[in-house]
Structure formats: structure tokens, C-alpha cells
Amino acid sequence: MKDFATFRHVLIFLGVLLGVSGNPLNTVAADYPFGLLMVGPANDHGWSQAHFEAGQAMEKILPGAKMLYIDKVNPADRPGITIPMLVDDLVGKGAKLIIGNSDDMKDGIREAAAMHPEVQFIHISGDDALTGKSGANLSNLMGRMEYGKMMAGFTAAMTSTTGKIGYLGPLINAETRRLAAAAYLGARHAWVNVLKKPAAELQFKVNWIGFWFNIPGVTSDPSLVTGSLFDSDYDVVISGIDTTEALVVAGQKKKAGKEVWAIPYDYQGACAVAPEACLGVPYFNWIPGYTKMIGEAMNNKWQQQFLWLGPDWQAINNPDTTSIGFMPGNAMGDPQKKALADFQQALAKGLNLFSGPLNFQDGSTFLKAGETATDAQVWNLPQLLEGIEGASK
Template sequence: MKKRTFLAATLAATMATGAFADGHEPVKVGFIYVGPIGDGGWTYEHHQGLLAVEAEFGDKVETVYQENVPEGADAERALTQMALQGADIIFTTSFGYMDPTINVAQKFPDVKFEHATGYKRADNVSTYSARFYEGRAVQGHIAGRMTKTNKIGYIASFPIPEVIRGINSTYIHAKKANPDVEMNVIWVYTWFDPAKEADAAKALIDNGIDVVLQHTDSTAPQAAAAEAGVISFGQASDMAEYKPAPRVSSIIDNWGPYYIQRVRAVMDGSWESVDTWDGIGPGMVEIGEITDAVPADVKAEAEALRDSIAAGEYSPFTGPLNKQDGSAWLAEGEVADDGTLAGMGFYVEGITGEIPN
């Protein structure tokens, strides 16, 4: 196994080469990251997936990655350089890499691309995501049961369906657990900015919120929650350094098995363009340890909810549910279809505020 780190400041490094005894070159596997591998959240878990690929295949693969690649033109340049340097498959791990991935894939039809959380595919572009909203349901239940002020807060990144689904799922299940609960959402317009994330957490706490949830990538909200003595949940990664409190549980994105499967498909020639959207059941979304800071009865309820979702017995978006404006959305027992969830652009009834454009 050979690995080369692409630093954010340079795209000019050349990749080392290696070959098997039978003359075959190792499969070159690239990763483009929106944040640093040490963010403790989203990018950290994608990098754990890279390490899983190395552990599985050893010297049959050569891995490369670049951290801190902004979404947009910079991503297109980084992808182009990685393809030129001989990558066989490239994982592009942020929503805003969608158009750059498609654009570069058109120029390199022999390279396989895998785009996380997007929806545009091509003959050499697959898409993959996780049903994070399933984990938000579990977090919402715990939040609703544990809040003492009846106020919970949510730090949101960008107003895209993935994030809106999480907000809605959290609120639905917090409200089921506690009819008096209110939720305040702050949009920070970033995936990773510890200072902004900390400021958002402090603003929520100053407003009387005693449960902080996040769809951003750093551990800064955990630190703010620890300082204020309120509870929080790990996002994308376990954020275990904040156990047993303020972090009382977490959503863990388990990318390793998917990355291994897709790299193996390149190796054996079976790779094809597919769309993957897995959740708790298949193991792509994991619920981190629910600590003893959570009362035993609440923990048991949360685990039962997790298990019912995993078994396919319950969907977090099951009616009756109305949209924010009071119009009917799902009738009693009706389950939202994937198309609606994939394009979700509305709040459910009870959430105050507007979704930014």
C-alpha cells in the first residue's frame, strides 16, 4: 500500500507508483475532502473509510487525498489534477462537489467517480449518501425527553434537502416525546468553521436552550455545551471525547464498508453507476453509545426506536404530518416516499422561522 497526502496548498505533487509481482499496478483511489481530516466529524469519518480501504486491500491499492477543498472551481481543479495523476476511482465527499464531479467525469470517461450526498449521475459517476435523518429521529426523542426548558436548538449548515430532513426528523420526534418542546434553528452557511459553530451554540444557549444539536462538522458546539452545562450530540463522528456529557449520544457515518465494496468493484471489473442511500439497518448510519447521562427509561425508548427503524418497521416520516403552513402532507400511517425526502424543501408544522433561499 502506498499513500500520498495532497496538501490544501498544492496540487502539484506526483503520485508514487507501485506494482504487484505479476506486473499489475495497484488501484489508485482518491478522496477529496471539504474539511481537515482532524475535524472530529464529517471528514474524519470519510478518512476512516480511506483507512479501511488500506487495511482491506494492502498493497493492492494506492490511496491519495486532499483536505480543505472548497466547493466550486477549486474542487474542479483538484479533481482534474487527481485524475491526471492516474486515479482509477475518486470519492468526492461533499454536496457542493456535485457539478465539479460531473464536469470532470465528462473529461475522464475511464475514471470512476463517486459523489457523496448529491443526485447527478453519469455512466462513470455514482452517488451515495446515508439516511442521517434516521439517526436524527433517535436524537430528537432523547432531546425531547431530556430538555428541562422545553427549548432545543439546531445548528444548520446549508439549506439543502439533506439538512432540512434532519431538522424535520429531529423536531417530529422531539415533539412526540414532549408536546411542549420548541426548536430554534440557526443557519451558519458553512460545513466547518469552529468559530461560527461555537458562536451559534452560545447564541442558542443564551436563548434558554438546554439541548444543542448540529449539522456541522467540528466539535466546537460540544465544547460550548460542556462549558454551559447543557447536553449535545455527536455529529457524523462519535465525538467521544465529550462523553458521558455533554455528548450523550451521536450519529456515526460508517463509510468504510461502502468504500471497500466500490473499490473491489473496480478491481474485479463489476463497477457500474448506481445510487446508494442506506441507513441504520444496513449499518451506514450508526447510533453512538447512549451514555448514563441519559435516564435508563429514555435510553431504552431511544434504543427501541433505533431498532424499529433498523428493522424497517418504522419510518421517521410517518403520518399524520402537516407542512409548516398547516397544509396536509402525510395521512395517518402514510410514509413519505424517497423522491419527496430527496427533494425536501419545507419544514413540518410546528417549526418556526423560514428556510433561507
């Protein structure tokens, strides 16, 4: 009898727990739900947070738009879960357009786009729309971060007292080679043309960790890599990864009395992690790109496109108009600020650092004297440049 009573109570409890009466969950009832798949956490102070906040802004800018999001979309954080599975779930919740915010999602987004031809997809940082590897429902969006990285490199060289600049790289591909090369070109410009020092005295070293953020046991630990750069007299580390370890370590070293600095990446507010060691941050502002692409999709004007958007040179930190910004940090000195402003003006007027003569790392010619790189050459940079220490492939 006692057993039966227990059994009955258990059944009642289960009924209450799993009961569907008065179900509080309703499907999303917005005019235009769109999904955002983020490779990292939505609050990473880096790449994913920049996307998350742009997605939130869409809900205000585009009436009817409603964001559905899933963060930490990577095999380490979500074992066994694939991009097509997540896309199925978002589509099941009504998403009409889905953004995948990582190069790492390229294969999965391509597969999902083929499974859901009625849904539009935006893949950030890929180029399927150019190469024709996907259907008409997949577009690509990216910012011309080369300019932001040039500013980062410029600021680093203007600040460094040792002439040794470290670059904390993620994985190696055309995008990351291009950005590391841009940072180097910015640093070399400051070193040679502003500080009037010999190029040979500038050391620029890239250390790749293997992924966009730390995966314990899989990637190199970005904190350890940064620490070892600082311990080898590299006094400025430019971060190319999605999270803020470089700045965190710089802040710790600074507190311990070492004169070191870092330049984080991706997110406008990234310096807040350790403002005393932060020289500034080149960041993406996804609002203009999202507004254009999602707005067009909402108005049934979707067309497959490859958008590579640059800074608004009139107002580089204007959230409504610029796709790339650079926010100076507390640790940047006044002379460096002035020099950076001059450099930005020069870039705005057409200064192109991807100009010959430039050699690849292996000594072969990239650009002859008088040549400037085309967009395709910059986008698909096959090697690091001569003068950069670190692996190219």
C-alpha cells in the same frame, strides 16, 4: 570577485535545493489508487474524518487499494483551486476512482467526471445518478441519516428539562431540511408518545449558519449561535454541521454549572471533545458503501448507481455492516438509554415517523392521515415541517 563567489554559492545552493538527482519521490505504485477529496480537515472529528478513516480502512479491506487524499477542499481554504484541478492532480498520480465527499462539490465533480470519462467518480450526498445530470462514470452514495437524526431528536427530547431543543443547521437544502425534520420527528415522538406531553409544549428551533463549517467572516459563528441558543433556555443543541462547536460550547457551559447538553454529528468519536456534555452521536460509517462501490470498480463491475444505505438494525454500531450508527454518550442517563433502545427496536420493526398526518411549515399538507412518505419525498423535502421554527429556504 566577491560578487561572483556569492553568485556561485547561490547557484550551488539552488542546485542542491531543487536538484532532481536521486529524486526520492516516486509515483504511486499501487494496484488501485483511489482519490478522496474532503471538504474539511481530515482530523475534524466530524464529516471529513469519518470519510478519511473509511478510506484508510479500504487499504486493509480491499487488497491493492491505496488512498490518495486532499483535505480542506473548499474555496475559502484553497483560494483559486477548483475541483477539476484537484482531480487532474489525483488522476496524474494514478487515481482510478475519485470520491468527492461534499454536496458543495457537486458542480466541480460533474465537470471533472465529464473531463475524465475513464475515471470513476463517487459523489457523496448528490443525486446526479438519479437525475441523469452526469455520465455513467459518476455514482452517488449517502447514508440514511434520517434514522440517526431521529435518534438524536428522541434523545434530546427525553433529556430536555425545558422542552426547548435547538438545531445548529449548516446551509439550507433538501438534505439539511430532511435531517432537521427527522430530528424534529424523533423529538416529537419522544415528547408525545413516550413522555406523554402535549406537542405544543415542545419547541424546536433551527438556526442555519450558512455552510458546513465555520468560515470566519462568511458564515455565522457556530459557537456564538450555540451560545445564544443555550442562553435562551434551549438546553439541548443537536448539531447538523460538520464540526464540533456545539459540543465544545455545551462542555464549557456545563463546566460553568449550566445543565445543557449537545449531540454532535457525523463521526463516531465526536463525543471525545466534551464527553461530560455529550448525549450521543449519530454517525456515518462509510466502510460498507466504500467497500461495495470501490470493490466493484476494482473488479471491473462498476455500474452507475445511487446508493442510500441504512443502519444494520441487528447491530447498529457494527463497523462492517452498518452505514448509520448511534453511539450513546457519557451524559445520557440510564432511563434515556433504555427508552432509546426501545425506540431503535421500534424503528427496526418498521416504525416510520414520516407518516401522516404531517404538514409543511407553511401549513400545507405534506402527508395525509394514513400516508407514509416515499424515498423521493423524503430525499427532496421542499420545506421544514409544521412545529419547527426556522427558515425553510
